Amino acid sequence: MRDDAWFEELFRTHASAVYRYFVRRAARDDAEDLAADVLAVAWRRRDDVPAGAELPWLYRTAGFVLANHRRKGRPVPVGDVPESMDDDDPATYALADERVREALAALSPRDRRILLLNAWEGLGGDGLAAVLGVTRGGADAALSRARSRLREVWAEAPGS
Numbered sequence: 272m273r274d275d276a277w278f279e280e281l282f283r284t285h286a287s288a289v290y291r292y293f294v295r296r297a298a299r300d301d302a303e304d305l306a307a308d309v310l311a312v313a314w315r316r317r318d319d320v321p322a323g324a325e326l327p328w329l330y331r332t333a334g335f336v337l338a339n340h341r342r343k344g345r346p347v348p349v350g351d352v353p354e355s356m357d358d359d360d361p362a363t364y365a366l367a368d369e370r371v372r373e374a375l376a377a378l379s380p381r382d383r384r385i386l387l388l389n390a391w392e393g394l395g396g397d398g399l400a401a402v403l404g405v406t407r408g409g410a411d412a413a414l415s416r417a418r419s420r421l422r423e424v425w426a427e428a429p430g431s
Contacts (some may be wrong), residue, residue, distance in 0.1 A: 273317035327401030
């Protein structure tokens with residue numbers, strides 16, 4: 272039965288992963304509210320959450336919540352400036368980060384989503400399939416194709 276104890280376990284086990292999902296994709300100030308929205312949906316639709324695949328279901332729901340949030344067109348504030356300086360040359364990191372952003376931007380939104388779910392959220396196989404709403408074979412093939420397209424874009428980029 273999906274009762275308060277079930278939800279408490281779901282929250283304890285997966286709330287931080289859902290929060291991290293949003294921290295990497297939205298303004299840090301919004302991440303907590305967006306994660307709370309996903310968990311509220313999980314409570315309302317608790318009978319729809321598949322046993323054993325709770326986290327992929329939460330990530331799929333998070334994707335919808337994030338899309339709705341972005342449609343609102345709220346500006347994303349600039350992140351906090353660190354108080355201490357890193358001794359490494361920030362220009363090196365900026366160039367590398369910019370190359371990665373440009374390569375990802377050159378991909379389709381679906382390829383980008385698949386790669387980020389795999390790299391940032393650690394999803395593969397069945398978990399990725401559940402988030403994408405496809406079979407395991409379909410998810411494996413989609414990930415393989417997205418990686419291949421990323422390699423192509425990376426190889427064609429200036430400075431490669």
